[in-house]
Amino acid sequence: MNKSTAKIDLSTLPEDAQRELVDFYQFLKKRYKIQKKKAASALPGEFLVPIAVKEYYKVERNEIYADV
DSSP states (O other): OOGGOOOOGGGGGGGHHHHHHHHHHHHHHHTTTTOOOOOSOSSGGGGGGGOOOOOOOOHHHHHHHHTO
16 A cells, blocks of 8 residues: 555544544554664674675585585
8 A cells, every 4th residue: 555645534524433532543543553673783894795706706606516
């Protein structure tokens, strides 16, 4: 359901049902509250920069376990 079109007409319900529905809506908002993300990392920025290497050698799984 698109957030911009998620509207419900409560006027067709009796007042008791409207209050119950609003109460349930508040419950759902609290239950499924989206928590803010914490800071990306507590490490200094230098730890997040990739280490430059001259050459990358891809190791196959079979090579690793060949001598075992």
